[in-house]
Amino acid sequence: MSDANIREKYFVYHLTSVENLDGIFQEGLKPRASLENFTDVADSEILRKRKALNLDRYVPFHWFAANPFDGRVQLSRPKEKFVLISVFRSFAKQNDWxxxxxxxxxxxxxxxxxxxxxxxAINWELMSTRDYQNPECKSVCMAECLSPEMVNPKNFSRIYAPNDEVSSLCEAKMRVAKLATPISVNPGMFL
Incomplete structure (x- = not known):
């Protein structure tokens, strides 16, 4: 299977700050409307629009790592540490996301x-080109898979870290929360 064939992949991904992991590991990955104390990584103008559309009642996931959203967030916060939380697409399908x-x-x-x-409805062929200079392609690359409720940490398929330091930090936080989600270091999934 080619890396460019996003349609055939197995996971959806949620980018978050390492600072949010304690809460996520203990209480789950919640819709923004249900959150109080967390490090927000999204643009405030976009958040206002999402709230107006009631999209803050869902937990958003993207179809591949290093998408335009992930890139913008990481570029705007160069000193912050991030991880990607993945969930099986089959789980999303079974749970009516x-x-x-x-x-x-x-x-x-x-x-x-x-x-x-x-x-x-997703234009997978266009998405797989990942041509972010093409506005239509960039828009398709930011298609979302939305959980209508909190995602329990036991349903995370894998956590991806950009390096060993972040991986070790995740492992320590998971030990405290008594979780055993696999962690992989994959710098190619991050900037």
Whole structure:
């Protein structure tokens, strides 16, 4: 399977600051509307628009790592440490997650679809080109898979860290929370 064939991959990904892991490991990955004390990595203007569309009631995941959102967040916070939390796409499908087939703020009205319809609505061929200079491609690359409820840490498939230091920090936090999610170091998934 080619790395460019995003449609055939197994996971969806959520980028978060390492500072959020204690809360995530103890209480789960929650929708923004349910959060209080956390390090927010998203742009405040985008957050206002997401809230107006009630998208703050979902936990957003992307279809591949190092997408335009991940890149922007990491570039705007160069001293912060990040991890990617992955969940199996099959879990998302079984639990009736929703899909927005392009950037949720790309159009006046969002297209919030059931998993199967949303999966088929994504332009996978365009997404796989990852041409961020092409506005349409960039928008498709920011398609989202949305959990309508908290994602329990026992349902995380793997956590990806950019280096051994962050991996060790994750392992320590997981020991405290009594979790055993696999961790992989993969610098290629980060800037």
């Amino acid at each position: 929703k899909i927005i087939p392009r950037h949720p703020l790309a159009d006046d009205a969002i297209q919030l679809l059931d998993y199967n319809a949303g999966f088929e």
